[in-house]
Amino acid sequence: MAHSGPMTDWRKAKLPVIAFLAPATIIYTLFMIYPLLDSIRLSFYATPSGGEAVFVGLDNYRTILADPDWSATFWNSFWNNMKFFAVHMLIQNPIGIALAGILSLPQLRFRNTYRTMMIMPTMLSVVIVGFIWQLILSPVWGVGADLLDIVGLKSLFGPWLGKEGSALITLSFISVWQWVGIPLMLIYAALLAIPDDLVDAAIVDGATHFEVFIHIKLPLVLPTVAMVSILTFVGNFNAFDLIYAVKGALAGPNFSTDIMGTLFYRTFFGYQLQLGDPHLGATVASLMFLIILAGVLFYLFAIQRRLARYQL
Amino acid sequence: MSFANIRREDASRAVIVHAILLTYTLVALYPIFLVVINAFKTRKGIFRDPMGLPNAETFSLEGFTKVLAKSNFELFFYNSFTVTIVTIVIVLLLAAMAAWALSEYKFPGNTALALYLAIGIMVPIRLGSVSILNLIVDMGLVNTLTALVLVYVAQGLPLAIFILTEFMHQIPKDLKEAARCDGVGEFKIFFAIILPLIRPAVATVAVFTMIPIWNDLWFPLILAPGDGKQTITLGVQQFIGQYVTDWNAVLASLSLAIIPILILYLIFSRQLIRGLTSGAVK
Numbered sequence: 112m113a114h115s116g117p118m119t120d121w122r123k124a125k126l127p128v129i130a131f132l133a134p135a136t137i138i139y140t141l142f143m144i145y146p147l148l149d150s151i152r153l154s155f156y157a158t159p160s161g162g163e164a165v166f167v168g169l170d171n172y173r174t175i176l177a178d179p180d181w182s183a184t185f186w187n188s189f190w191n192n193m194k195f196f197a198v199h200m201l202i203q204n205p206i207g208i209a210l211a212g213i214l215s216l217p218q219l220r221f222r223n224t225y226r227t228m229m230i231m232p233t234m235l236s237v238v239i240v241g242f243i244w245q246l247i248l249s250p251v252w253g254v255g256a257d258l259l260d261i262v263g264l265k266s267l268f269g270p271w272l273g274k275e276g277s278a279l280i281t282l283s284f285i286s287v288w289q290w291v292g293i294p295l296m297l298i299y300a301a302l303l304a305i306p307d308d309l310v311d312a313a314i315v316d317g318a319t320h321f322e323v324f325i326h327i328k329l330p331l332v333l334p335t336v337a338m339v340s341i342l343t344f345v346g347n348f349n350a351f352d353l354i355y356a357v358k359g360a361l362a363g364p365n366f367s368t369d370i371m372g373t374l375f376y377r378t379f380f381g382y383q384l385q386l387g388d389p390h391l392g393a394t395v396a397s398l399m400f401l402i403i404l405a406g407v408l409f410y411l412f413a414i415q416r417r418l419a420r421y422q423l
Numbered sequence: 424m425s426f427a428n429i430r431r432e433d434a435s436r437a438v439i440v441h442a443i444l445l446t447y448t449l450v451a452l453y454p455i456f457l458v459v460i461n462a463f464k465t466r467k468g469i470f471r472d473p474m475g476l477p478n479a480e481t482f483s484l485e486g487f488t489k490v491l492a493k494s495n496f497e498l499f500f501y502n503s504f505t506v507t508i509v510t511i512v513i514v515l516l517l518a519a520m521a522a523w524a525l526s527e528y529k530f531p532g533n534t535a536l537a538l539y540l541a542i543g544i545m546v547p548i549r550l551g552s553v554s555i556l557n558l559i560v561d562m563g564l565v566n567t568l569t570a571l572v573l574v575y576v577a578q579g580l581p582l583a584i585f586i587l588t589e590f591m592h593q594i595p596k597d598l599k600e601a602a603r604c605d606g607v608g609e610f611k612i613f614f615a616i617i618l619p620l621i622r623p624a625v626a627t628v629a630v631f632t633m634i635p636i637w638n639d640l641w642f643p644l645i646l647a648p649g650d651g652k653q654t655i656t657l658g659v660q661q662f663i664g665q666y667v668t669d670w671n672a673v674l675a676s677l678s679l680a681i682i683p684i685l686i687l688y689l690i691f692s693r694q695l696i697r698g699l700t701s702g703a704v705k
Contacts, residue, residue: 118596121530127609131524135517135580136540142577143543146551146558153553210447213440221441227692228448231455234688236638236656239680242663243458246673254457254473288450341545349547352640356660372549379553393553400550407545 147400153393164390171394185395187366188374189402191279195370196347198283199290204339206287207294212324214295215302217310226299233292241356244285248272272357275367282368286353290346294339301335302328334418341410348403351376371399455681462486462671462678469670486675490662493672496679498651499658506568506654507636510575514632517576518583519621523613525584526591527599537588543581548574549641559646566650574642579632586631590624591617626694637684655680 121128154171156164175181213219214226232240248255248271256268271281305328313323329336351372354362360382362369377385379392460476461469468481475481490496525537548555555574564570594617602612643657653661659680666672 119528119599121528124528124609127613128524128528128530130610131520131613132536135521135584136536138517138573139540139543139577139580142555142558142574143548143551143581144539146548146554147546149554149557150551206447210444213443216440219440221444223693225444225448227689229444229451230692231685231688232451234634234684235455235681236640236659236684238638238640238656238660239677242659242673242677243454246670246677247454247457252470252473252670257474288454291451345545345547349549351549352638355640355644375552389553389557396550396553400546403546403550 150393151397151400153390154397157390171391172398175391175394175398184366184369184374185398188362188369188371191368192348192350192370194279195283195286195350196344198280199287199343199347200340202284203287203291204294204336204343207291207339208298208329208336210291211295211299211302212328214299215328216320226295230292230296232289233296235289237286237289237352238356240285240289241353244288245272245357248281273364275364278358278364279368282353282357285357286350290343293342294336297339298332298335301332305331334415337410337414337418341407341414344406344410345403348372348399348406371395371402375399455685458674459678459681462674464671466671469674483671486671486673487679489666489669489672490675490679493666494658494662494676495651496655496658496676499653499655500683502568502652503637503655506571506575507633509568509572510579510636511629511632513572513576514579514583515625515628518580518587518628519618520613521580522584522587522591523617526588540581540584543578544585548578552641552645556645564646566647566652568647568652570646571642571654574646575632575636575639579636582631583628586628587621587624590621594620623697626691626697630691630695 155166155168157167157171158164175185210229214222235243246252246254247258250256250268250270256265259265259268269277271277309327310323313327314320318326348371350370354368354370354373355376358368358373360373360377360380362373375392375395377387378395379387379389381387457474461473463477463484463486464481465483465485468475468477468483472481477483521540525533525540559565559570559574562570564573598616599612602616607615637654638656639654640656640660643654644660647653648657659676662676663673666676
């Protein structure tokens with residue numbers, strides 16, 4: 112929506128304008144912007160044997176990215192995080208788009224009830240969701256096997272969360288189950304904004320609802336799909352709670368579920384015999400920042416611009 | 424094609440559509456339902472008939488009794504409520520003030536400030552945790568709810584300012600001009616005229632601020648992990664870590680955490696969706 116810019120000249124009301132802006136700007140700067148910048152600064156320092164912090168340049172980055180012990184852990188968590196993200200992009204967002212498309216069909220009954228129920232898992236805490244699925248997938252309880260039995264797939268059941276080969280993918284699916292509500296809500300809202308006459312014209316010309324969705328509605332909501340994708344990216348590379356709740360800070364078995372967030376936590380606070388190190392922790396956080404920044408810039412300059420042009 | 428055929432086709436399509444929606448609704452709700460019903464069963468009932476509803480033989484509240492006896496759930500709820508409510512009130516007030524200034528007054532650097540305040544929508548505040556912890560330690564606020572409120576206010580402001588600025592652009596000009604002609608001061612225009620007008624946007628902002636705070640594990644774990652200052656999410660996480668083999672207690676603690684959020688959600692879901700789709704003016 113195009114709107115005119117601010118109207119009133121502030122010189123008539125200097126004091127009120129400053130009083131309106133100062134509290135929010137100060138708290139936001141002190142507890143968000145300053146810590147982000149200070150974390151980057153801290154990543155260039157180290158405290159050898161508990162003494163004063165000294166400037167070490169890029170040494171911490173060299174340690175994390177090139178030291179044989181650290182680099183294997185770092186790249187393991189990076190690629191695990193990429194897999195985690197890939198599952199969300201390939202499963203969560205298509206399901207969300209499809210459900211939003213179905214929910215926006217004209218004259219659908221119980222539309223609001225379906226929508227309210229489907230979004231419910233999104234409202235729960237990630238920790239609670241992690242524990243719910245840990246119980247359901249537990250071989251001790253056996254509910255998971257019983258449920259698969261209903262659809263005749265009992266033989267497939269196994270201790271998925273406990274096996275190195277399947278734990279990460281299982282956790283990704285748990286996360287998808289919870290967060291489908293986000294693409295569902297945002298794309299549904301975008302679909303509702305499409306003018307009726309556009310759709311009606313196509314229907315009168317004999318197009319099916321499926322054709323209308325693929326050829327008319329979906330292209331129109333592509334900017335929202337792109338926004339959902341970048342939100343997914345930022346959310347996934349910032350994830351921590353689910354892995355920590357289900358697998359602990361060690362992200363087992365054998366680090367197979369380790370992602371950037373759990374690596375950051377372990378580096379910062381330490382675990383078992385390894386001591387925590389705030390400077391190495393800040394280095395991991397800065398690397399996460401760079402990854403997220405790269406994603407956001409890619410979205411802003413490569414995707415959003417092209418889509419905006421397409422819309423014209 | 425006759426009308427009867429079209430109607431039959433419509434009916435069969437409706438069946439398919441509802442079958443898909445019902446299936447997914449079941450996928451979304453059944454896991455939650457399963458945990459809640461089993462929280463009201465005896466240990467035997469949980470393992471012998473996990474999918475059945477609690478009946479005369481299997482009904483039991485022993486899980487809840489254990490949770491309430493061994494853990495301080497009332498306190499955790501109180502902590503979560505306090506942090507969430509105080510944060511929402513501060514975020515709404517400060518964000519409304521800032522959004523008003525950004526949308527109403529022409530001053531140098533207006534656009535730059537709006538962009539600066541929007542950085543936090545995309546960059547997660549967690550990445551500054553090392554420095555936030557230093558700051559909280561320096562301020563002597565470790566293990567206090569104040570520490571959580573300060574961080575959550577900073578976390579909630581960017582999106583709240585963004586949504587409210589968009590909303591305030593829609594406030595009719597005549598309203599403000601009339602007030603100014605009557606010589607009403609700038610502060611009074613905001614507090615007496617503008618603030619009451621943003622009520623429709625408040626629900627949306629409140630939900631988007633509240634859900635991530637109520638559900639957060641990271642900052643309670645780092646800034647307030649003990650001393651009876653745990654939030655409900657951290658409290659459940661610590662409790663389950665301790666009683667992991669006690670199925671009654673685990674299921675009951677999960678249900679205690681789930682039920683209040685579900686009730687709140689059912690009350691506010693309509694406003695949430697309305698707020699999200701309010702941009703969709705047909």
